[in-house]
Amino acid sequence: MGLVRTLLGFAKIQFSEENVYRLDSFIWMLLVPAFFLVEYFLWRAIFSVSTQEIIRGFTFSGIVIYFFLSHIVQAVTSCRVDSEISRSVKNGKFIKHLVRPINFLTYSFIRNCWRAVFRVKFLPILLIIGYFTIPSFEYTSLNLLFFIITVIFAITIRFSFTFLFGLISFWTKEYWGIKSIRQGIHMFFAGSVIPLTFFPSSLQTISKYMPFQYMLYVPIQTFLGTYSTVEVMNLILVQVIWTAAFFGMSLLVWKKAHTRFMGVGV
Amino acid sequence: METAIKVSGLAKEYKTYSREESFRASIRSLFKRDFKIKHALKGIDFEIKTGEVIGLIGPNGAGKSTAIKVLCGVLYPTSGEVKSLGYVPWKQRQEYAYNFGVVFGQKSQLAWDIPPNDTYHLLKVLYDIPEETFKRRLAHMVKLLSLEDIYKRPTRGLSLGERMKCEVVAALLHKPKLVLLDEPTIGMDVVAKKQLHNFIKQINKDYNTTFIITTHDMQDIEKLCKRVIIINTGDIVYDGPLADLCKKYVTNKLIEVRFEEKTHVSLPKRCTLIDKTPYTIKFEVPLKNNKLDPFVAKLVGEYPVADITISDPDIEEIIRDIYQHGTR
Numbered sequence: 203m204g205l206v207r208t209l210l211g212f213a214k215i216q217f218s219e220e221n222v223y224r225l226d227s228f229i230w231m232l233l234v235p236a237f238f239l240v241e242y243f244l245w246r247a248i249f250s251v252s253t254q255e256i257i258r259g260f261t262f263s264g265i266v267i268y269f270f271l272s273h274i275v276q277a278v279t280s281c282r283v284d285s286e287i288s289r290s291v292k293n294g295k296f297i298k299h300l301v302r303p304i305n306f307l308t309y310s311f312i313r314n315c316w317r318a319v320f321r322v323k324f325l326p327i328l329l330i331i332g333y334f335t336i337p338s339f340e341y342t343s344l345n346l347l348f349f350i351i352t353v354i355f356a357i358t359i360r361f362s363f364t365f366l367f368g369l370i371s372f373w374t375k376e377y378w379g380i381k382s383i384r385q386g387i388h389m390f391f392a393g394s395v396i397p398l399t400f401f402p403s404s405l406q407t408i409s410k411y412m413p414f415q416y417m418l419y420v421p422i423q424t425f426l427g428t429y430s431t432v433e434v435m436n437l438i439l440v441q442v443i444w445t446a447a448f449f450g451m452s453l454l455v456w457k458k459a460h461t462r463f464m465g466v467g468v
Numbered sequence: 469m470e471t472a473i474k475v476s477g478l479a480k481e482y483k484t485y486s487r488e489e490s491f492r493a494s495i496r497s498l499f500k501r502d503f504k505i506k507h508a509l510k511g512i513d514f515e516i517k518t519g520e521v522i523g524l525i526g527p528n529g530a531g532k533s534t535a536i537k538v539l540c541g542v543l544y545p546t547s548g549e550v551k552s553l554g555y556v557p558w559k560q561r562q563e564y565a566y567n568f569g570v571v572f573g574q575k576s577q578l579a580w581d582i583p584p585n586d587t588y589h590l591l592k593v594l595y596d597i598p599e600e601t602f603k604r605r606l607a608h609m610v611k612l613l614s615l616e617d618i619y620k621r622p623t624r625g626l627s628l629g630e631r632m633k634c635e636v637v638a639a640l641l642h643k644p645k646l647v648l649l650d651e652p653t654i655g656m657d658v659v660a661k662k663q664l665h666n667f668i669k670q671i672n673k674d675y676n677t678t679f680i681i682t683t684h685d686m687q688d689i690e691k692l693c694k695r696v697i698i699i700n701t702g703d704i705v706y707d708g709p710l711a712d713l714c715k716k717y718v719t720n721k722l723i724e725v726r727f728e729e730k731t732h733v734s735l736p737k738r739c740t741l742i743d744k745t746p747y748t749i750k751f752e753v754p755l756k757n758n759k760l761d762p763f764v765a766k767l768v769g770e771y772p773v774a775d776i777t778i779s780d781p782d783i784e785e786i787i788r789d790i791y792q793h794g795t796r
Contacts, residue, residue, distance in 0.1 A: 214590075215590040294574070295575050295576060297542055301565060301570050302594055303562050303565035304562075305562070464542055464558065
């Protein structure tokens with residue numbers, strides 16, 4: 203009872219914050235499907251001049267589904283907790299989080315999850331476009347299940363990672379530079395610009411040891427059936443390890459940040 | 469009366485970094501920064517009883533906000549002990565949070581883009597307030613502060629005074645036993661100020677809530693606080709009833725006289741002339757053993773006095789005097 207009520211209460215405030223600017227919401231609803239259409243036409247052109255049926259492991263329908271799902275996963279995992287921390291530390295409003303009877307990490311995580319839910323409001327339009335553009339494609343319900351599981355862990359990795367980065371604002375006054383670098387690396391290695399199989403093999407190897415591909419590329423490839431069941435299990439294990447590592451570090455660094463904010467030992 | 473807050477030997481030091489203007493200095497500061505230790509609080513003691521309304525005043529940078537932050541548990545003191553409502557604020561932060569409410573005048577806790585009402589609903593959830601209780605309390609406070617047309621409008625569109633009233637509601641929704649208000653009346657017009665004063669009095673009366681109010685507005689103090697604590701440069705320079713402050717520091721009376729006809733008065737040396745026209749005179753007489761100088765009686769008896777006003781110097785002047793010269 204208590205927990206459900208808490209979660210619904212969070213949903214309510216997140217919903218109203220998410221929909222304050224109606225024009226913004228509306229543009230966002232159209233923008234994502236528009237991006238998808240651009241990618242669709244680009245890849246249709248590439249495949250029409252290509253002599254190969256399969257490019258770097260992707261059929262035409264595979265690559266279209268890749269970008270289709272990429273937008274959904276990116277929206278669901280999107281996280282701006284770092285900017286929020288940095289802004290409120292800078293203007294001093296962060297203090298409000300310290301006089302409330304809830305742990306800041308918990309508070310941010312719940313809000314972030316609801317944010318993800320309300321971010322996918324472009325889905326109906328994207329689905330309609332997808333219906334007309336995506337060529338027929340076979341998938342198994344097991345892969346769908348794996349996809350959902352890996353997406354959930356993608357959310358937890360991305361949140362805890364972003365949170366950890368956001369805590370840097372407690373030490374540096376200006377966070378934007380660090381944020382831009384992080385975002386650039388993230389976009390590149392998560393596979394949102396192009397699937398990782400298009401990278402040279404050295405970069406692919408490097409990306410295996412970074413958390414980014416587990417936030418986007420891995421869930422999509424799981425759906426596309428690229429991995430065997432054993433491989434999927436291993437990948438989920440890696441996701442769990444990244445999640446645990448980042449949450450653990452977040453907790454530790456948060457304690458440090460908190461005591462720093464409070465001026466301990468000065 | 470039971471004790472709500474007990475503070476002993478509370479001290480807080482900050483490191484403040486400073487830097488010269490030159491380019492060389494800014495390069496140097498990358499490696500080695502010059503710092504000064506600033507003593508925001510130098511070991512203060514006070515005790516507050518449940519249900520008291522305390523005015524915490526002092527000039528800018530005196531340590532008021534530091535004291536409030538320590539009482540909220542968001543600042544670690546360098547040394548000293550604080551027991552507030554049975555908790556050590558910075559150690560038992562979460563349990564303590566259910567029991568106090570705070571308004572930082574300068575730092576809004578309302579979400580900027582959405583109406584205060586939405587923040588109130590979030591707070592309802594965070595503080596685990598039952599729906600019925602929440603509705604009743606909110607309706608009551610909205611009525612007392614005349615917020616009916618305000619609290620459902622986005623915060624960003626509210627005037628500073630309107631926002632401050634909404635902030636106070638946010639801090640009181642969970643019916644805290646202790647309320648800390650850091651400059652609650654900034655940006656408020658006279659009507660709003662009066663509403664807030666009545667509101668605080670009402671809550672204090674109904675629930676025996678303890679209030680600590682920092683302010684630069686002497687009206688707040690005169691209207692609300694029986695007891696004031698004056699902090700200056702990190703020390704408590706006065707702690708006691710407002711009335712005693714006046715008694716102790718009022719050493720002069722201000723006399724204004726209007727005459728029926730052109731009159732010349734020669735003042736005794738102990739009086740200070742402030743203003744003089746053929747028909748009026750304004751001067752200060754010192755008080756001796758809290759008694760009015762006999763010269764005033766003589767004045768009324770011997771001169772054609774049409775009207776006489778005897779008043780205390782402004783409380784603000786007393787306070788200013790204490791800020792500048794310390795206690796006598």
